[in-house]
Amino acid sequence: MSDFSIGVDLGGTNLRIAAVTVDGKLIEKVTLGTQVSLGRDHVLNEMCGAIRQLSEKYKGSGKMHGVGIGVPGIIHMATGRIYESPNLPGWADSPVRDEIEQRLGARVFLENDANAAALGEKWLGAGRDVPHLAMITLGTGVGGGLVLDGAVWHGMNGMAGELGHITVDPNGPLCGCGNYGCVEAISSATAIVRAAREAIAAGRAPGLERAAKSDPEFSSKSIYQLAIQGDEEAKRIYQRVGWALGILIAGLVNALNLNMYVIGGGVVSAWDAFSPSIFTELRERSLVYAATDPNPLPAGTAKGTSARVDRRTTEKTIVTRALLGSDAGLFGAARIPLVAAGA
Amino acid sequence: MSDFSIGVDLGGTNLRIAAVTVDGKLIEKVTLGTQVSLGRDHVLNEMCGAIRQLSEKYKGSGKMHGVGIGVPGIIHMATGRIYESPNLPGWADSPVRDEIEQRLGARVFLENDANAAALGEKWLGAGRDVPHLAMITLGTGVGGGLVLDGAVWHGMNGMAGELGHITVDPNGPLCGCGNYGCVEAISSATAIVRAAREAIAAGRAPGLERAAKSDPEFSSKSIYQLAIQGDEEAKRIYQRVGWALGILIAGLVNALNLNMYVIGGGVVSAWDAFSPSIFTELRERSLVYAATDPNPLPAGTAKGTSARVDRRTTEKTIVTRALLGSDAGLFGAARIPLVAAGA
DSSP: OOOOOEEEEESSSSEEEEEOOOOOEEEEEEEEEEEEGOOHHHHHHHHHHHHHHHHHHHTTTTTTTEEEESSSSSSTTTTTTTETTTTSSTTTSSSSHHHHHHTTTSSSEEEEEEHHHHHHHHSSTTTTOOOOOOEEESSSSSEEEEEEEEEEEETTTOOOOGGSSSSSSSSSSSSSTTSSBHHHHHHSHHHHHHHHHHHHHOOOOOHHHHHHOOOTTOOOHHHHHHHHHHHHHHHHHHHHHHHHHHHHHHHHHHHEEEEEEESSSEEEGGGHHHHHHHHHHHHHHHHHHHHHHHHSSOTTTGGGGGGGGOOOSOOOOOOEOOOSSGGOOOHHHHHHHHHHTTT | OOEEEOOOOOOOSSEEEEEEEETTEEEEEEEEOOOGGGOHHHHHHHEEEEHHHHHHEEEEEEEEEEEEEEEESSEEETEEEEEEEEETTOTTOOOOHHHHHHTTTOOOEEEEEEHHHHHHHHHEEETTTTEEEEEESSSSEEEEEEEEETEEEOTTSSSOOOOGBBSSTTTSSSTTOBBBSHHHHSSSSHHHHHHHHHHHTTTOOOHHHHHHOOOTTTTTHHHHHHHHTTTHHHHHHHHHHHHHHHHHHHHHHHHOOSEEEEEEGGGGGGGGHHHHHHHHHHHOOOOOHTTTTOOOOOOOTTTTGGOOOOOOOOOOOOEEOSSSGGGGHHHHHHHHHHHHTTT
């Protein structure tokens, strides 16, 4: 017998719904095709139906504390409306939270999907033992979430954590948001493929060109395969992914001095190819990282800020891979009603 | 009759000590030359002497709740040691807080001077009415401080708020910290003068050259005077100051979604010359700013992220000048023991 909540991950291609106990055990997970194209009402019907089924099925085992829904968009926290969601056309500006609450007769919490993933990694993943972390999710776009003192940091109105749209290269590539040089424009799966196609078009990437011609699903994963086989252009692209992430994280370390920076999302499978560049940038660009570096370079070999630091604190800044994979957001969403209920 | 505390601003050139009431009234302020060159013990003697005098003088009027000291360096919060302070040679790694506590028999709190200034502006200045703010202090260097939910954000071990060393131009000028392209390397008073001298050396700044030759104290203020008189190179230098600050603040807005970003320090007197560039960068580089812009550009004229936003929230992001001048740090330091005592 264990109390539980329902977590929902409302993705662009999948709708996943899980019952999760107060101590973080997955009871059951349901995956539906969302068919976003069939519209908001259709998706809400499917979602509420599945939530009701799970609630009914397990109501004998404990109290259901509410529903948390991770949404790919910016949430306006006070009103429970979706402010901006390119992947959910027609959802913005309608009172989604209140509508679902009325349908279900249960407490409902909306959360940005990357914030939910950050909370999931804090609760059950890489960040279990630390109070403060930032999560960066490398997928089609680059999402972000901050957890401070164990809770999602929402800022003034719920728009905090847009880490993917922080400028790291003021004259860098154009981003979908309209800005130049966002992390997302360099380190997302989309940006990786675009960089490869540009290198092919410029005639400087014969290996990538062969792969793109032979592979109908030419993707960031294909480019990673070439990188680990030694293709220079593929390696260079992933180094630039790490360079951008390193500048981003160096800024976060200097500003926030968190315990941990967790990197998740599909692109993280290429960790070997991009992570060395992250640490190079951190050591050159963050005095705070240099002072809290868990693996400092030997004296005389360090550059940048690391060369200036001769004392280190006992507290260490950890930059690491996410542990929960695509379930992080589901667990994080389920966590929100449990915390609200004090369960 | 009013309870009070003592705030101390331990600057590189002045030691200022003030008695401040629980409701933020300055009772008395003492300014001493610190003579840092005479060493740590000398400065501590002078400081403790002045604190004792003020405490004695006003002990009849209310309870003295403790002493807050703003220090130009990184404070290790758990131990009350100064971790790093280029302006206070010989102070690092000694148990400064505990030593002062023993001498005075009062509770003592050390705080980074820019964090103290942020708290001062929150308590009595520009940020009186908001829960969350960032403060950026433009002086010889660029300091920073974050106030979240009314309190200084320290992070894991007290090193948070190093906003001046965030990279805004990865291939920009070398900073004193060893990194390239920190805000401090572009927007500090030192960087402004360096940029002017480089323009003079390159032969592209006749106006600046005349000013530098005739003015033995050629400074960021002299360059501002030329900028408001229309000198192109002086204007360009201040535009770049605002450009760097705009990229910094755009990143902070995206990450933290705070209510307010306060700019203080001596360089802020040139606000007219650099602030327009801040708002240009914010509108181009932060979707969160664009959605919370208090003065949005008319549709059709906006670029970057502002051009993508067609809805705005009722909450607004404010970027503004500090109000308390050089007293911000003194008031903020005095605030810390009052909060700790629940006064």
